[in-house]
Amino acid sequence: MEILIFLAIVAAVVIVELIYYRKHAMENLDLDINVSKPVASYGETIEVIEVVQNNKRTRLPFLLLKFEAPTAIDFLDKTNTSVSDLQYREDMLTMKPFSRHTRKIKALCRKRGYYTFPRVTILSTDLLFIEKFSREYKNDAQLTILPRLIPPEEIMTLLSVTFSEIQRRRTLLTDPFSLSGIREYEPWDPMRSVNWTASAKTGELMVNVNASTSTRKVTIFLNLEHYTQRKSTILLEKAISLAYSYICELSLEGVPARVFTNGIDTVTGAPSVSEDSSLDPFVSGTDLARIDLTHDAISFPELVESNIGSTSADDFVVVISPRTDAITQKQLIDLKSKRPSLLWVIPSFKGNPLPDIDSGLMSSVFNWEVSGHD
Amino acid sequence: MTKKTFFFYQGIIAEFFMSVTFFLTSIMVENLALCYTPLNNLITYKSQLTGLVAVVIFLIIRRINIPKSIIIPAHILFLFLYCFLLKYFHASDGKLVIGAFLLVAIANAIFSISRFFNASSVKKGHSYLELFVITIVIQILLCVFFLIGGRPDLIRLTALNIVISICLYAISRQLTVLDDQYSHIVRVQPVRSVKRQNLITVVTIVFTLFLSVVLMIILPSKKILTAIVYAIGMFLRFILSPLFKMKDDYYTPIDEPTMEELPEEEFDYGPTPVIDLLATIAIVLIIIAIFIIFFLKIRNLIGNFRREEYISSPDGSPVSDIIESVKKDRKSFFSRQYDFGHGEEYKVRKKYFKTVTKAIKGGAPVKDSSSPNEIREIMEGSEKHFGPLSDAYEDIRYNRKKYD
Numbered sequence: 075m076e077i078l079i080f081l082a083i084v085a086a087v088v089i090v091e092l093i094y095y096r097k098h099a100m101e102n103l104d105l106d107i108n109v110s111k112p113v114a115s116y117g118e119t120i121e122v123i124e125v126v127q128n129n130k131r132t133r134l135p136f137l138l139l140k141f142e143a144p145t146a147i148d149f150l151d152k153t154n155t156s157v158s159d160l161q162y163r164e165d166m167l168t169m170k171p172f173s174r175h176t177r178k179i180k181a182l183c184r185k186r187g188y189y190t191f192p193r194v195t196i197l198s199t200d201l202l203f204i205e206k207f208s209r210e211y212k213n214d215a216q217l218t219i220l221p222r223l224i225p226p227e228e229i230m231t232l233l234s235v236t237f238s239e240i241q242r243r244r245t246l247l248t249d250p251f252s253l254s255g256i257r258e259y260e261p262w263d264p265m266r267s268v269n270w271t272a273s274a275k276t277g278e279l280m281v282n283v284n285a286s287t288s289t290r291k292v293t294i295f296l297n298l299e300h301y302t303q304r305k306s307t308i309l310l311e312k313a314i315s316l317a318y319s320y321i322c323e324l325s326l327e328g329v330p331a332r333v334f335t336n337g338i339d340t341v342t343g344a345p346s347v348s349e350d351s352s353l354d355p356f357v358s359g360t361d362l363a364r365i366d367l368t369h370d371a372i373s374f375p376e377l378v379e380s381n382i383g384s385t386s387a388d389d390f391v392v393v394i395s396p397r398t399d400a401i402t403q404k405q406l407i408d409l410k411s412k413r414p415s416l417l418w419v420i421p422s423f424k425g426n427p428l429p430d431i432d433s434g435l436m437s438s439v440f441n442w443e444v445s446g447h448d
Numbered sequence: 449m450t451k452k453t454f455f456f457y458q459g460i461i462a463e464f465f466m467s468v469t470f471f472l473t474s475i476m477v478e479n480l481a482l483c484y485t486p487l488n489n490l491i492t493y494k495s496q497l498t499g500l501v502a503v504v505i506f507l508i509i510r511r512i513n514i515p516k517s518i519i520i521p522a523h524i525l526f527l528f529l530y531c532f533l534l535k536y537f538h539a540s541d542g543k544l545v546i547g548a549f550l551l552v553a554i555a556n557a558i559f560s561i562s563r564f565f566n567a568s569s570v571k572k573g574h575s576y577l578e579l580f581v582i583t584i585v586i587q588i589l590l591c592v593f594f595l596i597g598g599r600p601d602l603i604r605l606t607a608l609n610i611v612i613s614i615c616l617y618a619i620s621r622q623l624t625v626l627d628d629q630y631s632h633i634v635r636v637q638p639v640r641s642v643k644r645q646n647l648i649t650v651v652t653i654v655f656t657l658f659l660s661v662v663l664m665i666i667l668p669s670k671k672i673l674t675a676i677v678y679a680i681g682m683f684l685r686f687i688l689s690p691l692f693k694m695k696d697d698y699y700t701p702i703d704e705p706t707m708e709e710l711p712e713e714e715f716d717y718g719p720t721p722v723i724d725l726l727a728t729i730a731i732v733l734i735i736i737a738i739f740i741i742f743f744l745k746i747r748n749l750i751g752n753f754r755r756e757e758y759i760s761s762p763d764g765s766p767v768s769d770i771i772e773s774v775k776k777d778r779k780s781f782f783s784r785q786y787d788f789g790h791g792e793e794y795k796v797r798k799k800y801f802k803t804v805t806k807a808i809k810g811g812a813p814v815k816d817s818s819s820p821n822e823i824r825e826i827m828e829g830s831e832k833h834f835g836p837l838s839d840a841y842e843d844i845r846y847n848r849k850k851y852d
Contacts, residue, residue: 080611083733084618084657101809127774135649136626136642138633150766154633166633168641168771176770201649202618203625209811 088202095132095200099207102129103169107141107191108215113360114183116222122147122181126167126196127174134169138197146185146219169198183219186314188340188364191215220359221311224319232316232419232440233323236292239390239415240329255283292324293385295378295409296335296362297395297402298371306448307367309396310337312421316442317394318362322355332385333358336377337365345372375405382412394419398429407434423447456511459627462620464507466579467560469616471503472609473583474555476590478548479602490545493605502530502553506560519564523557576624580617584610615657622650641771652743656736793844800841803831820845 103126110121126137143149143161154164167175190213197208226233256272259279272280296317298310317333324331339346339361346361374395385391391413395402398420410416416438422428424443431439475496482491509522530553534546587610594602626639626646633639788797804823808814812826824838 081614083736084614087736100811103811105811129774133645135645136630136639138630164633166630166639166642167769168639168645170645170771170773172774174770174772174774176772178768178770180766202622202653203629211811212813214813 088204091202092200092204096205096207098130098132099134099198099200100196100209101132103127103137103196103209104129105139105194105196105211105213106215107139107194107213109191109217110178112216113218113220113356113363115220116183116186118183119150119180120147120183120217121178122149122191124165124167124177124179125174126169128169128171131171133171133201134198135201135203136198137167137169137175139165139167139194140197141191141194141213143181143191144185144187144189144217146183146187146189147181147217148184150180150182183217186219186221186311186363187366189217189219191217218360218363220363221318222315223322224315226319226323229316229319229323229442232320232442235417235440236320236324236329236390236392237327239417240292250284253282253284256280257283291386291389292329292331293389293391294320294331294333295374295381295391295393295395296333296337297374297377297393297397298335298337298365298367299374299395299397299402300370301396301398302448304448308446308448309421309423309444310367312444313394313396314362314365316419316421318355318359320392320394321358325355331355331358333362334377334381335362335365336371336374337367338369338371340364340366345377374402378405378409382409385413387413389413389415391416392419393417394421396421398431403432403435406438407432410435410438454513456513459624460507460511462576462624463511463563464504465616465620466576467503467507467556467563468500469580469583469613470559471499471552471556472612473586474552474559475499476587476602476606476609478552479605480590480593482548483597483599483602485544490541491548496549496552499549499552499556502526503556505530506556510560510564516565520561523561527553527557576617576620580613583613587613615654618657619650619654622646622653641769648747652740655743656739659735659739789844796837796840796844800837803827803834803837807831 105127106123106125108123108125110123111118114120122143124139124141126139128134141163143155143163145157145159145161147161149155149161149163156162163179165177165179167177169175192213194211194213195208196211197206199206256269257280259268259273259281263281267281267284269280269282294317296313298313300306301309314337317335321331321333335346337346338344341364346365374397391409393406393409393416395406395418406416406418417440418435418438419440419442420428421442421444424445428439428441475493478491478496479493505526506523509526510519514522527550531546531550534549538545538549587606591603591606591610594600594606623646626643786798786801788794788801804812804814804827807827807830810830812830814823814826818826820838820842824834827834827838
C-alpha cells in the first residue's frame with residue numbers, strides 16, 4: 075500500500091512540476107543580444123553580448139539561446155556555431171532565480187556591411203528535463219562594419235596628386251573673409267586691403283593678408299556599377315575601401331570631403347549620399363559600409379546629373395570607377411567640361427592592361443593597381 | 449594527441465545504477481526459479497544482495513582501459529574468484545545454494561560484457577530507458593506470478609525493487625540527460641554552473657525520494673491518522689457541545705441502547721481506506737514540503753556568504769561569463785497601488801495596463817521608455833484588437849477627450 079502511495083506521489087509531483095513549468099518557465103525573462111560597438115572597423119575584434127535575466131523565483135535548469143549572426147563576423151569561439159548563409163549559434167546559459175547571465179563572445183569583423191541580429195530563440199526545460207519550452211524574441215541589435223582601410227603607402231600617389239592640386243588652387247584663390255595675418259604695404263597691394271587701424275597703431279601702412287580659399291573641398295563620385303558581365307564585386311569593394319581610406323587621409327590633413335555613390339543603401343534602399351562635406355570620416359564611412367552590392371546600382375550618369383548641382387565649381391572632383399565603358403567615359407568627359415580639375419581613379423588588377431581611354435580624359439586618369447583577380 | 453585515461457569516469461554513476469537495476473531484476477527472477485526448488489526458503493533477500501559486490505567489480509572491469517580481447521577473460525577470471533568466495537562463505541549451505549548465487553553472477557557478467565561491447569549505444573543514453581522499461585516489465589510480470597502463486601512476501605520485495613528501480617532511473621536520467629541531449633554544447637561550452645544546478649536538482653530528488661520512502665515505512669501513519677481524526681472529533685464535539693446539552697435537556701432517549709450495550713463492530717469509528725490514503729498522501733507531502741523548505745533555507749543561508757558576481761572565464765578567453773543576482777521586486781501584490789483615475793478613464797487605463805503587462809510577461813519587447821505609438825506597433829502583431837484600446841488610452845493620456 076505504502077509503495078503504491080509512493081508511486082502515486084512521485085507521479086503527482088512530476089505532473090505538478092511539469093504543469094507549473096509549462097505555465098511559468100518562459101515568463102518574466104528579459105533577453106537581449108547586442109554588440110559592444112554598433113560601428114566597428116574592419117579587422118577589429120568586438121564582443122557579441124548575450125544578456126538573459128530571470129525575474130522570477132522559478133529556477134530554470136538552463137537556457138539554450140539560439141540566434142542568427144551574420145557570416146561577416148568570425149566568432150573566436152566556434153563551438154556550436156554552424157555556418158551556412160548565416161551563422162547559427164547556440165549558447166547554454168544558467169538561469170537561477172532573480173539572476174542575470176551575461177555572456178560575451180569575442181568576434182572578428184571581417185566583411186564590410188550593415189548587419190542585424192533579428193531573431194533569437196530561447197529554449198529551456200523543466201527541472202526534470204521532461205519537456206522543452208521555447209520562445210522566439212525579436213531583437214534589434216545592429217552592427218556596421220566600416221570598409222577596410224587601405225594602408226596610406228598604397229594610396230600615397232593619389233594623395234600626393236590631391237594635395238598638390240589643392241595647394242595649387244590655394245595659391246590662386248584667396249578668401250576675402252578669412253584673414254591669415256597683417257604685413258607691411260607693398261606697392262602692388264590694392265588700397266582696399268589696407269588695414270587702417272593697424273596702420274594707425276604702427277605708423278606705417280599695413281595690409282591684410284587673406285587666407286587661401288576655404289572651399290578646399292574634395293568631392294568623390296564613386297561609381298559602383300558592375301564592371302564585368304559576371305557582376306564581380308571585388309574591385310567594387312576595393313573602390314569602396316579606397317574611397318573610405320582616401321576620406322580618412324584627407325580628414326587627417328584637414329581637407330573636408332564628400333562622397334556621392336550610386337550604390338544602394340541597405341537600410342534606406344536609396345543611393346548613398348553623404349549629407350555635407352565633413353572632416354569626420356565616420357559619417358561617410360558608415361554610409362559606405364551600408365552599401366549593398368547585391369543590388370544593382372543606379373546608372374552613373376544619373377548619379378552625376380542629380381548631384382553635380384550640389385558641388386562647387388572650385389571642388390576637387392575625384393571619380394572612382396572600376397567601370398570604364400564608353401558611356402562612363404562620355405559622362406566623365408561631360409563632367410570634366412564642368413569641373414576641369416576632375417581626376418578619374420580606375421581601380422584595376424595588377425598586370426591587367428588599361429582599356430582604351432578617350433584622349434580628352436587621358437590627362438585625368440589615375441590607374442590604381444590592386445593585387446588579386448576576379 | 450589526447451592522452452588515454454586508465455579509467456573511464458564519465459557517466460559511471462548512471463551506469464552503476466543501471467547495473468543495480470539489472471541485478472535486482474535478476475535476483476527476483478532467481479527467486480521465482482527458487483520457488484520450484486527445495487531451496488525456497490534457504491536463500492534470503494539480504495544474502496542475495498551480497499551479489500552487489502560482483503556488480504561493482506564487473507563495472508570496474510569494463511571501465512578500465514584494457515584491450516577488448518581481455519574483457520571476457522577478465523570477467524571469467526572474476527567469476528572463478530567469486531565461486532571460491534561463495535564456497536568459503538556458503539560452504540555449509542550446499543552446492544545448490546552456491547550454484548544459485550553463481551547463476552546471478554553469470555547473468556550479470558553477461559550483462560556487463562554486452563554493455564561493454566555496445567558502448568556506442570550506451571553512450572547515447574537511449575539504452576538506459578530501454579533497460580529500465582524491460583526490467584520494470586519483467587518485475588511487474590513477476591509480481592503477477594507471485595500473486596498467482598500466493599507469495600505476498602515476494603510481491604512486497606518485487607514492489608520494493610520496482611520503487612528502487614524507478615528512483616535509480618530517475619537519478620541516472622537526471623545525471624546523464626545533459627550529456628545525452630545537449631552533448632554538442634555541454635562538451636565544449638563553459639556550463640559548469642548549469643551542471644552544478646542540475647546536481648542540486650539530483651540531490652533534491654535523491655533526498656526527497658529516499659526520505660519519503662523511509663518516512664513512509666517508519667512513520668506509524670495509521671496511528672497518526674487515528675490521532676488526527678480523534679482530535680477533529682474532539683474539536684467538533686467541543687464546538688457542538690451546547691447543542692448536545694440542549695438535546696440532553698429536552699430529549700432523553702429511553703429505548704436507544706447505551707454505548708456499553710452496542711456490539712463491538714458497530715463501535716469501530718476508525719478511518720476508511722479512502723481517508724487513510726488521503727491522509728498518508730497529505731503526511732508525505734507535508735514532509736516533502738518541510739524538507740524542501742529546509743533545504744532552500746540552508747542553501748540561501750550559504751548563498752549569503754557567496755560572492756554576488758561570478759565570472760567563469762579568465763581574461764583573454766574568447767568567451768566570458770558573468771552571473772550575477774538581480775534585485776528582487778519585494779513589493780507585495782497588495783502594496784502596488786496604481787491610480788487609474790475614475791469612471792471611464794479608470795476602465796480604459798486599467799484595461800490598457802493589464803493588456804500591456806500581460807504582453808510584457810509574454811515576452812513583448814516593451815521598454816519603460818516606449819511611447820503608446822511604439823507599444824501599439826509592438827502589440828498589433830499579437831493583439832488584434834489593441835488598436836481601439838490604444839486610441840482610447842491615447843485620448844485619455846494626451847487629454848484629447850475629457851472623462852469623468
